[in-house]
Amino acid sequence: MPSSPAEVRMIDLLFWAPVMAGGALAGASSGMLGTFIVGMRIPFLGVCVAHAALAGAVFGSLAGLAGPQLLLPALAGAMVTSLSLGLLNPGHARLDDNTVLSALFSATMGLAFLGIGLHGRYGQSDHDVRSLLWGSLNFCRWRDVWLMLAATAALLIYVVAFFKELRAILFSRPLAEASGIRATAVWTGFLVLTAVTLTVNLQTVGGLMIYALINNPAAAAFQLVRGCRRALLWSAGLGAFSGLGGFLLAALTDLPSGAVIVLVSSALLGLATLLRHR
Amino acid sequence: MSPAIEIHNLLVTGTDRCRLDVADFRAEPGTLLALMGPNGAGKTTLLHACLGLATVARGTVRVLGTQVETLSAADRARLRRRIGYVPQILSARGELPLTVREVVAIGRTARAGCGRRLTREDWQTVDRWIDQLGLSSLAHHSFGEISGGEQRKTILARAMAQEPELLLLDEPTAHLDLGWRERIVETIDTLHSQTRLGVILVCHELEVLPVACRHVVLLNQGRVAANGTPESVLTSQSVSALYGARFQAVHQHGRHAVIPGGGAHD
Structure with missing residues (x-):
């Protein structure tokens, strides 16, 4: 038993350390993704991939998988959505990316809720898959953090390796293609890593928080800095700040951590917009 | 050839x-x-x-x-x-943080090779074309913040940086x-x-x-x-017939123009 208040604080800190690390990592990786996703004006991708992962997990659960095993079908669902969007040629398809995302979102959400309904019919518990929708940051453990760290590292390596190609795609995918850049291959690779990162983050922060962490830090960075590299760094930094700062603020005020993280990221965007227009 | x-x-x-x-x-x-x-x-x-x-x-x-x-x-x-290509429609995403220099550097992207960083020589080429097209003072401005004409020049510089x-x-x-x-x-x-x-x-x-x-x-x-x-192809008759309205084509000192409603004869 801890004998002093300092010892109690240390035990608290050790207990909450993976939660703080998870929040910061989810924010940083989502912020990094957001630079390109918001720049391409497809912020809805985050919600869409999250629901596709949820649909995959739901059917994985129906097939008898549970706990960490659900990650594989969730990843498969997210991959199918990302690949569909990545391989779609904007020059040939007569559909805007956001229209495709809306169609994919409605289809995957329909599948997810169909699967959840089937759980009741077959008398199975849907607790594991429901927690994916909302996330459970306070239950994040070191095992989850290592997984998130691996996904973030893979994303970082890819972004550094293909930074100049991603920058060209961000400016204009058709122009990048016309300049001899393998835009479809590079963009599809990025979307695959988006699927991996978001699926791994999903179990910790949930689908709704992912949306905020993709959109708000990147949009705030775009308000504050010039240059793609700087925007990427600022977006990742503001994302990490939202995740970590939001959690600490929630702990201090005894408020729900997910809601506070979302509100902190929204406040950062509001502040950045005010600063830009001063 | x-x-x-x-x-x-x-x-x-x-x-x-x-x-x-x-x-x-x-x-x-x-x-x-x-x-x-x-x-x-x-x-x-x-x-x-x-x-x-x-x-x-x-x-x-x-x-x-x-x-x-x-x-x-x-x-x-x-x-x-x-091939250097300047498209008809430019990216309209004004909120993008890309600078003029970064947009011109897109011209070097494919030449440098997939997954390789731009070299010092690549950046020198980028800066040379920025300078040549009179964009030096705007190099670190956001592409979305400059005028339409400056954007066109930037896209032209991007195509030229490709050394097409x-x-x-x-x-x-x-x-x-x-x-x-x-x-x-x-x-x-x-x-x-x-x-x-x-x-x-x-x-x-x-x-x-x-x-x-x-x-x-x-x-x-x-x-x-x-x-x-231009003088043989762009006659008043051909331009009027092609566009379905009366135009007079004028050719002077190697430049060309049309005057609306100017009749159907040179």
Whole structure:
């Protein structure tokens, strides 16, 4: 038993350390993704991939998988959505990316809720898959953090390796293609890593928080800095700040951590917009 | 030396609005050729066919000695690296944080190789073209914050930073005021005289033809309607017939213009 208040604080800190690390990592990786996703004006991708992962997990659960095993079908669902969007040629398809995302979102959400309904019919518990929708940051453990760290590292390596190609795609995918850049291959690779990162983050922060962490830090960075590299760094930094700062603020005020993280990221965007227009 | 572009018996049916049916088309290396015609005549589609962006139903398209329609995706990308392309419509995402220098650097991206960083030489080329097109003071400004004319120059600098063997310009003066239009025309003229680069210039207005342009191809409803010097192709009769209104074509000191309602005779 801890004998002093300092010892109690240390035990608290050790207990909450993976939660703080998870929040910061989810924010940083989502912020990094957001630079390109918001720049391409497809912020809805985050919600869409999250629901596709949820649909995959739901059917994985129906097939008898549970706990960490659900990650594989969730990843498969997210991959199918990302690949569909990545391989779609904007020059040939007569559909805007956001229209495709809306169609994919409605289809995957329909599948997810169909699967959840089937759980009741077959008398199975849907607790594991429901927690994916909302996330459970306070239950994040070191095992989850290592997984998130691996996904973030893979994303970082890819972004550094293909930074100049991603920058060209961000400016204009058709122009990048016309300049001899393998835009479809590079963009599809990025979307695959988006699927991996978001699926791994999903179990910790949930689908709704992912949306905020993709959109708000990147949009705030775009308000504050010039240059793609700087925007990427600022977006990742503001994302990490939202995740970590939001959690600490929630702990201090005894408020729900997910809601506070979302509100902190929204406040950062509001502040950045005010600063830009001063 | 093989022609910059050589087209035989080409049929493109990919788009609803524009069907391109060109029996013969040839652009010699180093020439500045203007491709003119009404909206939907097939000008942009012809450029897309040269870039391997259009689906060819029949015929052959050879660009810089390479047959385009049979190329694999990798070979098509290699060919596109040799062609500088300035599109008709620019990215309208004004919120993007990309600077002018970063946009021009896109021209070096494919040449540097996938997954490789831009070298010091690449950045020197980028800065040289920024300087040459008078954009130095804007190099670190956001692309979305500069004027439409400056954006056009930036896209032109991006194409030139690619060190292309052929330049395809699709309405580079669209939506610009008279001053910027003339500055872009002068820039194209200077670029051509300095580099002797083959240039295909798609435009609507006769005023946009630079002095160096001595070859005009007129497209109408996907077919070549006329081919020759600006003075022989762009007569008052042909322009009036093509656009369905009365125009008088004026040719003076190597430049060209139309006067609306000016009668149907030279």
